[in-house]
Amino acid sequence: MHRYRAIFPRDLSARAQAGSTFAFPCAGGSSRRCLRRTTMFASPLIDPLSSRRVLPFACTVLAQREDATLMLDRPVESRPPADKRPTLRTPVPVAAPIEPEGMTVTALIAALRRRRWVLILCALLFPIAAWVAAKQLTPRYTASTTVMFEPTDYAARELQSILRDETTTDAVLASQVEVIRSLSVARRIVRQFDLTNNDEFFWWAGEAKRVETPLYRWSDALARRLNSISPSLAVLVAPEPPAARPPEERAEIAAAEAVRDRLQVAVVRNSRVLTVSFTSENPRLAMEAANLASELYISDQLETKFNAVRRANDWLDGRVGQLRQELGQTEARIAELRTSSGLTRGVSAALSTEQVSKINSDLVDSRNILAMAEARLAAARSGGGGADMTALGASNLVQQRAQRDTARADLERLSATLGANHPDVRAARSRLQDIDRAVGSETGRVVQALDAAVREARARVRSLEDSLRSQEARVNQSQTAEIQVAALEREAEASRTLLRAVLERSQQTVSQTAIEKPDARILSPATMPGTPSFPKTMLMVIAATVLGVVFGLLVIWFLEQSDSTLRSGEEIRAGLGLPCLALVPMLRRGLLGRHRVEDYVVRKPLSPFAESMRTLRAALWLGSEPPRVVVITAARPGEGKTTTSVALARSAAMNGERVLLIDCDVRQPSLGRVFRCEGAPGVTDLLLGQAVLERIIRRDHLSSLDYIPAGAAEIHSLGLFMSEAMAGLLDRVRRDYDLIVLDAPPALAMADARVVARLADATLLCVRWRDTPRSVVRNSLGLLEEAHARVVGAALTQVDAKVHGRSGYADAEVYHPRYGGYFRE
Numbered sequence: 001m002h003r004y005r006a007i008f009p010r011d012l013s014a015r016a017q018a019g020s021t022f023a024f025p026c027a028g029g030s031s032r033r034c035l036r037r038t039t040m041f042a043s044p045l046i047d048p049l050s051s052r053r054v055l056p057f058a059c060t061v062l063a064q065r066e067d068a069t070l071m072l073d074r075p076v077e078s079r080p081p082a083d084k085r086p087t088l089r090t091p092v093p094v095a096a097p098i099e100p101e102g103m104t105v106t107a108l109i110a111a112l113r114r115r116r117w118v119l120i121l122c123a124l125l126f127p128i129a130a131w132v133a134a135k136q137l138t139p140r141y142t143a144s145t146t147v148m149f150e151p152t153d154y155a156a157r158e159l160q161s162i163l164r165d166e167t168t169t170d171a172v173l174a175s176q177v178e179v180i181r182s183l184s185v186a187r188r189i190v191r192q193f194d195l196t197n198n199d200e201f202f203w204w205a206g207e208a209k210r211v212e213t214p215l216y217r218w219s220d221a222l223a224r225r226l227n228s229i230s231p232s233l234a235v236l237v238a239p240e241p242p243a244a245r246p247p248e249e250r251a252e253i254a255a256a257e258a259v260r261d262r263l264q265v266a267v268v269r270n271s272r273v274l275t276v277s278f279t280s281e282n283p284r285l286a287m288e289a290a291n292l293a294s295e296l297y298i299s300d301q302l303e304t305k306f307n308a309v310r311r312a313n314d315w316l317d318g319r320v321g322q323l324r325q326e327l328g329q330t331e332a333r334i335a336e337l338r339t340s341s342g343l344t345r346g347v348s349a350a351l352s353t354e355q356v357s358k359i360n361s362d363l364v365d366s367r368n369i370l371a372m373a374e375a376r377l378a379a380a381r382s383g384g385g386g387a388d389m390t391a392l393g394a395s396n397l398v399q400q401r402a403q404r405d406t407a408r409a410d411l412e413r414l415s416a417t418l419g420a421n422h423p424d425v426r427a428a429r430s431r432l433q434d435i436d437r438a439v440g441s442e443t444g445r446v447v448q449a450l451d452a453a454v455r456e457a458r459a460r461v462r463s464l465e466d467s468l469r470s471q472e473a474r475v476n477q478s479q480t481a482e483i484q485v486a487a488l489e490r491e492a493e494a495s496r497t498l499l500r501a502v503l504e505r506s507q508q509t510v511s512q513t514a515i516e517k518p519d520a521r522i523l524s525p526a527t528m529p530g531t532p533s534f535p536k537t538m539l540m541v542i543a544a545t546v547l548g549v550v551f552g553l554l555v556i557w558f559l560e561q562s563d564s565t566l567r568s569g570e571e572i573r574a575g576l577g578l579p580c581l582a583l584v585p586m587l588r589r590g591l592l593g594r595h596r597v598e599d600y601v602v603r604k605p606l607s608p609f610a611e612s613m614r615t616l617r618a619a620l621w622l623g624s625e626p627p628r629v630v631v632i633t634a635a636r637p638g639e640g641k642t643t644t645s646v647a648l649a650r651s652a653a654m655n656g657e658r659v660l661l662i663d664c665d666v667r668q669p670s671l672g673r674v675f676r677c678e679g680a681p682g683v684t685d686l687l688l689g690q691a692v693l694e695r696i697i698r699r700d701h702l703s704s705l706d707y708i709p710a711g712a713a714e715i716h717s718l719g720l721f722m723s724e725a726m727a728g729l730l731d732r733v734r735r736d737y738d739l740i741v742l743d744a745p746p747a748l749a750m751a752d753a754r755v756v757a758r759l760a761d762a763t764l765l766c767v768r769w770r771d772t773p774r775s776v777v778r779n780s781l782g783l784l785e786e787a788h789a790r791v792v793g794a795a796l797t798q799v800d801a802k803v804h805g806r807s808g809y810a811d812a813e814v815y816h817p818r819y820g821g822y823f824r825e
Contacts, residue, residue, distance in 0.1 A: 110808025111560050114567075118559065119552035126548025127541040134540050139532035141283035145294040146523040149176055149272045168272055176520070177265040180276060180297045186256035186263065188296055189289055196251045200281055201258040204245050211242055263293060273523065283529050290526035301518040309509055309516060316506040323502060327495040334488045337481055356471045363464035370457035377450040380443070400439045407432040564773045568809035572767065572794050575774050576781060581764065581793040582616035583811060584644060585609050585801045591825065598674045601647040602702040605654065606824035608801065608815070613651035616644075616795060620762065623792060627761030628734055631664075631789070633744040633753045634766040635780035640797035641766040642670040645743040653705040657738040660697070661707040664756050665745040666717040669710030675700065682711025686729065687720040693732070706737070721755045730759055748780040757789035765791060769799040 112119060151168060179185075195201040199209070210216055216239050223238035245251065264277045276297075278290040411428040418425050566572050569580030585608050587597050595603045601610045620627060632648070634641040642665070649661040662683055663671035672678040677698060685691035686708075697706050720726060733740055742760060747753040757763040763784060767777055777794075784791050805815035 106808060111556060114803070114807050115556040115559060118555050119549065122548040122552030122555060123545055124548070126544040126551065130540045130544030131537060134535040134537040137535045138281055140279050140281055140534040141286045141529040141531075142277050142279045142533035143283070143286040143290040143526035143529050144275050144277040145290045145526040146268075147274045147276060147294050147297070147520050148523050149173065149274060149520045151519040170267075173267045173272065173274070176274060176297075177267065179300075180265045180274070180293060181260055181263055183253075183256055183260065185293055185296050185300075186259040187252055189259050189263075189292055190252055190255045192292060193285060193289065195255045195259065196248075198255075201262075202251060202255045204243060204251065204254075215239075259289070263289070274520075276526075278526075279533060287526045287528045294522050294525070298518045298520050298522065301520060302516070305516050305518070312509050313506065316502055316509060319502050320499065320506060323495055323499040327492055327499065330488050330492040330495060334485055334492065337485050337488070340481075356468065359464060359468045359471055363461065363468055366457065366460040366464050370454065370461050373450065373454040373457045377447065377454050380447045380450050396442055400435060400442055404432065404435040404439055407435050563770075564775060565770045566767050566772065566774060566777065566796065567770050567807065568804070569796065569811045570809055572796065576777060576794065578765070578781070578791065579619075579793040580796060580811070581619035582612045582795045583769075583799045583804070583814065584612045584616075584640065584647075584795055584797045585815075586769075586798040596674075597643050598646040598650075599702060601650050602654065604825060606822075608823050608825075609647070610651060611823065613644075613647045614655070616648055616764075617652050617655070619793065620764075623762075625761070627790075627792070628738065629730055629740045629742065629760040629762070631742045631744045631753070631757045631760040631763045632766060633747045633757065633763065633784075634768075635748045635772055635776045636746050637668070639746070639766045639768045639772065641746075642674070642743055644764075644766050644795060644797060645741050646671070646674055649705050649707070649739070649741045650700065650703045652739050652741075653700070653703045658736065659705050659739045659741065660733055660737040661705060661741045661743065663708065663710040664721070664742045664752065666710045666713060666720075666752065667745065667750070669713075671707055671743065672709045675707060675709070677709055680709050680711075682709035683729075684711035684713075684717065684720060686711070687723060687725045689725075693729070718751050718755060721752055721759075726756075727759060746780070747784055748776060754783055754787035754789065757784055757791075758787045761790065762792040763789045765794040766797050767794050769796045769804070771798070 149168065149172075190196060190201070219237060219239040223234045226234040226237055246254070262279045264279070266275045266277070267273070268275060276290055276294050278286050278293065280286040280289065407428065411425065411432055414422065414425045414428050566575060569583065572578055572580040587600055587609060592600065600607065601613055604610060620630060632641050632645045645661060649659045653659040661671065663669050664683065666684055669682075672680065672682075675698065680698070681691045681696050683696070686693060686696055691711075696708050696711070698708070699706055730740065742756055744750075744753040744756045747757070747765075765777070765781065765784070781791065801815045804812050806812070
């Protein structure tokens with residue numbers, strides 16, 4: 001008798017009674033057919049947690065072996081014909097990845113919640129570092145004096161270039177600022193407080209202290225010892241000798257430049273108030289230097305005014321003497337000119353003017369007479385008409401000219417009729433010649449008379465012109481003298497006026513010296529500062545906090561941009577185009593206690609972990625074509641695929657399904673460790689024909705799950721999975737089980753996973769939460785697609801419930817405390 005353990009169909013096991021007898025056909029060939037009388041002792045398996053009959057009946061079959069071999073004893077070495085091989089499943093088309101939306105406020109808040117510790121760390125480290133740095137810095141103190149700039153209104157009109165009053169503008173106030181910060185003021189501060197021997201303002205002062213430091217002494221001693229061995233090495237080790245002190249003038253200027261850097265002057269907005277501040281490591285020095293700078297500025301102003309008034313007095317005194325001298329010289333010239341020109345005020349000038357007028361009148365008449373005489377003379381010489389000659393007193397000449405004209409006419413008439421040699425013609429020509437001689441003699445007499453009259457008129461005109469010129473010269477000389485005298489008198493009067501004005505201004509400047517005041521006054525002197533102005537610890541801490549927050553936000557942004565892992569179901573759908581079937585929570589050590597992760601679904605059936613397995617099973621069952629053979633794989637090791645496979649199989653078995661779990665990860669088998677059956681025969685032994693199916697199927701000690709371990713490690717596992725024996729095994733167990741789960745190796749590096757996934761109804765891809773890069777998952781998914789695997793979805797494994805619950809993703813809602821009443825840990 002042999003004892004066999006078998007799983008019967010649900011309808012048979014449900015009707016099984018203790019002591020029932022069944023008949024089984026024997027698979028030994030046609031000549032060896034027989035019927036076995038089998039007695040079944042049926043006993044239902046009870047769930048140890050719920051005490052409910054949830055598992056199918058397990059039957060113990062007692063059979064008496066005969067010559068024939070039972071079908072259950074046969075090893076799976078006979079393979080189905082090629083035409084009976086199961087058809088390969090058409091892979092589910094993988095949807096195109098969904099482009100993620102832009103950064104929204106919700107996504108930003110969620111990212112801040114996920115990376116809040118980075119932000120908190122940066123917001124704490126930066127101010128702490130700033131506070132520590134502030135404590136390491138040497139404190140400096142700043143003392144301030146306020147000065148009011150009030151320019152006086154006094155300014156002499158002649159001294160505007162020296163004491164000119166200017167309107168107080170921004171340019172004027174800026175000039176006063178530069179006056180206070182001038183090098184002359186800084187040098188007097190240096191001399192007052194002997195700052196050339198203060199290393200705060202004069203770096204040469206610290207050279208003597210550097211020689212006394214232990215580091216300098218040690219370096220110098222080491223260099224001296226090395227000098228006898230290696231002079232070049234001694235030069236490298238020897239400390240730099242202290243710099244020689246520069247000349248006093250240069251040292252004072254250098255210290256003054258340092259003082260100018262510490263001396264700050266600012267104008268209070270919309271006012272004429274100047275704030276004079278000085279910063280030093282010594283608070284008393286800061287106070288005294290600020291007050292001294294203000295006092296020097298005011299005293300310099302007053303001294304400048306005194307010097308200007310003094311120079312003005314000297315100039316006015318010199319100008320008074322010069323004006324007096326010029327006035328005396330002008331009056332002397334006036335007296336001398338009157339004496340030389342014999343001017344008597346008013347009389348001589350009037351007389352000379354009357355004489356000139358009379359001479360001018362006579363001259364005009366004479367010129368008219370001359371013009372008439374010249375006209376008659378010209379008419380006489382040109383042989384003018386009779387009327388003109390009569391007017392000139394030459395009537396005989398007129399008659400003679402008329403006779404000449406008559407004789408010429410007779411001659412022309414006789415010549416025309418008688419000829420040129422006719423006696424009458426010769427007589428007429430002779431008579432005409434006599435008349436011409438008489439006309440010529442008379443014309444000469446008249447012209448001589450007229451010429452004498454013209455010469456007489458010209459002499460008269462010349463005489464009058466000479467008299468006029470003489471009289472005009474005398475008048476002009478008299479007028480010139482009067483003009484010069486008038487000009488000199490005006491000049492003398494101007495000099496007298498200017499002298500009086502200068503004398504008045506001189507008296508005013510003398511009185512101004514006694515009442516002069518500076519253009520500025522001290523409103524409030526500097527007091528000794530009680531707190532340092534640098535470093536401003538609180539301000540630095542606040543600024544560092546803001547900088548830390550900004551830096552933390554940048555780090556968070558960088559981490560979010562550089563994080564290529566998958567953190568939620570939304571990212572799986574967006575990045576891979578696959579549905580996220582479940583979020584498998586991570587079980588921490590404190591939550592597990594003494595339990596193992598694989599046993600947690602059985603030990604805690606109402607936990608979130610068990611609920612995620614039920615969610616995964618429901619997602620597989622609710623599909624359009626519920627798969628019976630499911631391959632569970634991952635992109636790389638450590639993704640939690642074995643844990644998911646075991647937990648899913650146990651969860652389905654606890655729900656009343658007939659489930660078979662097969663370990664297809666031959667190179668690194670895990671089911672042997674989980675179920676404590678290392679070294680037991682398994683699927684490789686079956687595929688090699690070294691074992692039968694019934695001997696390698698084992699029952700889980702916590703549930704009704706059946707499982708097949710990997711068996712002996714075989715380097716040619718790919719050939720085994722590609723064989724017809726593997727297809728026949730799946731076709732055989734498909735008839736006996738509701739769900740077959742295949743734990744496959746990683747799909748990215750192992751070809752076994754792709755071969756097994758092609759034979760299965762569906763493939764589930766496990767992705768470790770916030771660990772596996774998207775590129776790795778996409779690459780493995782591409783390999784599965786090339787193998788025509790039907791990838792139905794993905795599962796996020798090892799999800800930190802607390803972290804994910806605060807992430808802000810939509811699927812993090814399942815970890816909200818409001819659902820706590822549905823779970824029992």
